[in-house]
Amino acid sequence: MSMGIKDDAALRQVLVENVADTVEWLRGIGVNFLAPLPQPPHRVERLHQVMPTSRAYVVRLHKHLRQLGVDIRVATPVRQLILEDGLMAGVEARGAAGPVIVRSRAGVILASGDIGGDTALMHAYLKTWTDGVEVYNPANTGDGHKMALAIGAAIVPRKDLGFEAAAHVRFVRPKPGLLQKLPPWPAFTCTMVWAMKYAPKAVVRPIMMRFLTTVLGPDAGMFKEGAILVNKRGERIGRGNEAPNILIPQQPEGIAYIVFDQKFAQKFSNWPNFISTAPGVAFAYLQDYRSARPDLFNVGPTIAELAHVAGFDADKLAAAIDDANQDRDDKMKLSAGPFYALGPVKTWVLVAPVGLAVNTKFEVLSTEGKVIPGLYAVGHTGMAGFTMTGHGHGLGWAFTSGRLAAGHAVARSRKRIRDPAIESVG
Numbered sequence: 409m410s411m412g413i414k415d416d417a418a419l420r421q422v423l424v425e426n427v428a429d430t431v432e433w434l435r436g437i438g439v440n441f442l443a444p445l446p447q448p449p450h451r452v453e454r455l456h457q458v459m460p461t462s463r464a465y466v467v468r469l470h471k472h473l474r475q476l477g478v479d480i481r482v483a484t485p486v487r488q489l490i491l492e493d494g495l496m497a498g499v500e501a502r503g504a505a506g507p508v509i510v511r512s513r514a515g516v517i518l519a520s521g522d523i524g525g526d527t528a529l530m531h532a533y534l535k536t537w538t539d540g541v542e543v544y545n546p547a548n549t550g551d552g553h554k555m556a557l558a559i560g561a562a563i564v565p566r567k568d569l570g571f572e573a574a575a576h577v578r579f580v581r582p583k584p585g586l587l588q589k590l591p592p593w594p595a596f597t598c599t600m601v602w603a604m605k606y607a608p609k610a611v612v613r614p615i616m617m618r619f620l621t622t623v624l625g626p627d628a629g630m631f632k633e634g635a636i637l638v639n640k641r642g643e644r645i646g647r648g649n650e651a652p653n654i655l656i657p658q659q660p661e662g663i664a665y666i667v668f669d670q671k672f673a674q675k676f677s678n679w680p681n682f683i684s685t686a687p688g689v690a691f692a693y694l695q696d697y698r699s700a701r702p703d704l705f706n707v708g709p710t711i712a713e714l715a716h717v718a719g720f721d722a723d724k725l726a727a728a729i730d731d732a733n734q735d736r737d738d739k740m741k742l743s744a745g746p747f748y749a750l751g752p753v754k755t756w757v758l759v760a761p762v763g764l765a766v767n768t769k770f771e772v773l774s775t776e777g778k779v780i781p782g783l784y785a786v787g788h789t790g791m792a793g794f795t796m797t798g799h800g801h802g803l804g805w806a807f808t809s810g811r812l813a814a815g816h817a818v819a820r821s822r823k824r825i826r827d828p829a830i831e832s833v834g
């Protein structure tokens with residue numbers, strides 16, 4: 409049990425014991441990190457910021473695989489597992505020119521991500537689900553889950569988790585700028601890491617903020633401290649303890665803005681009050697958003713002028729602020745200009761936390777709890793009741809489980825070559 413969420417302790421242990429080797433393996437293929445960086449409230453500096461952006465993973469892995477002679481097929485979705493004589497013999501995919509058969513001696517590793525793109529699976533395996541909420545990876549339609557289900561695999565449902573837990577409020581992503589297009593050449597990224605480490609913080613901070621291509625989540629503390637949510641018309645959303653992630657999808661265009669006044673702005677300019685966590689700088693404050701994300705930053709000396717800048721109806725925004733001030737004491741009232749609106753924010757399902765049942769070798773388990781020989785599942789497809797709640801857990805798990813599963817698959821196939829009768833799908 410962690411943070412009140414049921415968790416698979418054995419899989420968590422596998423991650424903890426192997427993720428550091430994964431980081432070294434990634435370094436070995438030319439992925440550079442600015443690390444370790446502080447990430448309060450963790451005691452130990454732990455955050456690894458990939459340089460220059462997460463595109464480095466794709467570029468460096470692609471290069472590594474090509475050097476190994478791996479045949480990479482894009483736009484060729486896998487549709488079916490091939491079983492021969494009870495053994496996993498490969499997959500059938502659909503290419504532009506028709507079916508593609510890929511045969512395999514060492515087994516099949518399913519790595520098709522999560523189930524967020526498949527509404528039926530979301531309803532079946534989460535406690536609650538709300539149709540129409542945007543998912544970040546709609547191409548992740550749980551194909552690996554479905555192919556494995558078809559041959560008797562088990563899924564670990566998350567009936568302890570519902571829509572509320574799976575959906576997150578995030579600022580909309582920035583348009584990619586020049587910095588996001590920088591090439592991840594190792595010599596270049598090593599120089600960047602060196603400069604970031606030794607340059608004065610005042611210089612580094614604004615640069616790091618500009619690298620934030622990821623979607624950042626506003627901290628819940630903003631609402632506790634008095635910020636309010638309004639929709640694109642300026643109407644107030646939510647009055648009590650309703651979670652914003654549930655309310656926002658019901659608004660026009662599914663977007664909202666976080667509105668506050670100057671007193672609040674001053675408070676959220678320093679620790680312990682931050683707007684969001686942010687890779688590389690740990691916590692981002694209002695001034696970071698002003699300089700690095702002007703697309704999200706709206707300010708006006710009066711409520712009417714803020715409404716004009718952000719495109720709200722001025723009367724509706726005034727009514728929203730008035731309504732919020734009704735039940736507040738003077739200290740908490742939104743009354744001191746300038747007034748601010750950060751947004752748009754949206755609710756997204758970044759990843760849906762439902763995976764196939766796997767053991768600690770990432771072998772997929774049947775509904776009877778038996779290993780399906782030669783079938784492995786990694787990343788979110790092999791999540792198996794393991795909850796990734798911390799920064800870096802998702803990628804740490806994807807790379808670690810993939811790396812280890814490949815080793816297990818090769819070891820198993822060598823054993824089988826020595827004794828072909830050892831196993832078959834039961």
Ligand SMILES: Cc1cc2nc3c(=O)[nH]c(=O)nc-3n(C[C@H](O)[C@H](O)[C@H](O)COP(=O)(O)OP(=O)(O)OC[C@H]3O[C@@H](n4cnc5c(N)ncnc54)[C@H](O)[C@@H]3O)c2cc1C
Binds near residue numbers: 521
């Ligand atoms: C906005 C956002 C920000 C994030 N930030 C972080 C972060 O800062 N740190 C972190 O650790 N994690 C982060 N994560 C989570 C992280 O991205 C995931 O945990 C990780 O990518 C999961 O890897 P995966 O291989 O399981 O799935 P994915 O990366 O989703 O890859 C699955 C792939 O399989 C493909 N696929 C699906 N079906 C088929 C099929 N039938 N045939 C062939 N291919 C198929 C999909 O198209 C996709 O390319 C973030 C996620 C999001 C959405």
